[in-house]
Amino acid sequence: MAGSSVAVLLVTDAPSGASFPVARWPAIARVEPLSELGKIDLSPFSAILVDADLSSSSTIDRLKKSLLALERNIPRYFLVTEGRRVEMVQANVLGAHATETRPLTAEGLQRLLTSTLREPLDELPDTAVTVVAQAASKALGSAFEALRADTTLDSAAMAAASNDIVDSVGAGGLGQWLDTVRAHHHGTYQHCLLVTGVLTNFAQKVGMSGADISKLTTAGLLHDIGKATIPVAILEKPGKLTPEEFAEIARHPVEGFDYLTAHANLGPDILAAVRSHHEYLDGSGYPDGLMGSQIGDLTRIVTICDIYGALSERRAYKPAMSPPEALAILEDMCTAGKLETALVRALREAVEAR
Ligand SMILES: [Fe+2]
Ligand SMILES: [Fe+2]
Incomplete structure (x- = not known):
């Protein structure tokens, strides 16, 4: 349903790379360490999936810098840990279009790719x-x-x-x-x-x-x-x-x-x-x-x-x-x-x- 044109860039802070079977999921076009985000040419990709520790302030800082530097508003999805509200809040602050809980399943990936935008919880002036x-x-x-x-x-x-x-x-x-x-x-x-x-x-x-x-x-x-x-x-x-x-x-x-x-x-x-x-x-x-x-x-x-x-x-x-x-x-x-x-x-x- 998501179509063959979907090409997701997965960025992860896991030292051993992706924690799920990316090889079997053609929608995941490439896996890169988090440190590379900001240096990667995003033009071949239709979305970014972030699998990183959203309770770590250094990770959040890095994500903020690199996601703000992106030249286009590419959809970004985040994996979060069930029951950890702080991760959900951080994902929204980082402009999450959608989130899924770990471990990511094939159905979860499909849900992300077909999700419509959610509003980020920006601090809005109260006018x-x-x-x-x-x-x-x-x-x-x-x-x-x-x-x-x-x-x-x-x-x-x-x-x-x-x-x-x-x-x-x-x-x-x-x-x-x-x-x-x-x-x-x-x-x-x-x-x-x-x-x-x-x-x-x-x-x-x-x-x-x-x-x-x-x-x-x-x-x-x-x-x-x-x-x-x-x-x-x-x-x-x-x-x-x-x-x-x-x-x-x-x-x-x-x-x-x-x-x-x-x-x-x-x-x-x-x-x-x-x-x-x-x-x-x-x-x-x-x-x-x-x-x-x-x-x-x-x-x-x-x-x-x-x-x-x-x-x-x-x-x-x-x-x-x-x-x-x-x-x-x-x-x-x-x-x-x-x-x-x-x-x-x-x-x-x-x-x-x-
Ligand atoms: Fe219309
Ligand atoms: Fe319209």
């Missing part, structure tokens, strides 16, 4: 915006978990997150929301939170009703929930996707739609937005190749704000695109017949308004 963003990120995490476990969506938690975002973006403006999210969140959650803020601001600035503002905000939070089923190594891949990897990612609108249809109580327009936010007016999108009037208004708005949010993402290897550059790309897509010109113009006004 209103960071608190709202952190709570929304937690609600997203629970929603992603609920999809994976095939259990009911906690709609009260989603509604609370969405109300707080409406207040926060309304009071502090879009710029402050985007800066806060880019500073403290990464990967899929960063993306969802950025898109949500862009949608909320859009709805507020064009003067929508409270009910519609809240609908668009909720659609933003949930639009990519189907990504909970996609391996993080593919979601986070910095380079161009292979056709097989693209096919994996392209499953997410239907995965999200099916889950929310079965396990949440949402209106048909939110469900349509989740399913169809990658459709284009000229019929060139996915998953259904819808055209023009087959795509509803709410979906069209989510599509435009989704692209704007994606272009505004900050990654370790890619700075955020400026608003004028992102808007120029959207305008080119209007010219190409993919997006609705009036909506992109409205987005420009919403983004540029103070």
Whole structure:
């Protein structure tokens, strides 16, 4: 399921090398002593797995230095000892995307490779915006978990997150929301939170009703929930996707739609937005190749704000695109017949308004 493109670099402080049967696990492409991390060219690898003593302060120092020096935000997994909370905390501080307890099993490795991002426990300044963003990120995490476990969506938690975002973006403006999210969140959650803020601001600035503002905000939070089923190594891949990897990612609108249809109580327009936010007016999108009037208004708005949010993402290897550059790309897509010109113009006004 993780695909043949997964290549994990295992770094270990064990003197005799790996403590598990790496030779039988093709996903582990190379094993190196911890001391080499920072000197290794990471471009062939899709993730790092750290097997080291996370209760040793010299190990933590070394890991901090070398992981901070990495030029791209490659997913990093950590092995921890069962019942040792300090190791779990250290792993999170070091930006763990996921952890497994020792000894690592084949199933454990598989879980790591298919896990979605967890938020690191960074020390966040306790401002209103960071608190709202952190709570929304937690609600997203629970929603992603609920999809994976095939259990009911906690709609009260989603509604609370969405109300707080409406207040926060309304009071502090879009710029402050985007800066806060880019500073403290990464990967899929960063993306969802950025898109949500862009949608909320859009709805507020064009003067929508409270009910519609809240609908668009909720659609933003949930639009990519189907990504909970996609391996993080593919979601986070910095380079161009292979056709097989693209096919994996392209499953997410239907995965999200099916889950929310079965396990949440949402209106048909939110469900349509989740399913169809990658459709284009000229019929060139996915998953259904819808055209023009087959795509509803709410979906069209989510599509435009989704692209704007994606272009505004900050990654370790890619700075955020400026608003004028992102808007120029959207305008080119209007010219190409993919997006609705009036909506992109409205987005420009919403983004540029103070
Ligand atoms: Fe999407
Ligand atoms: Fe998206």
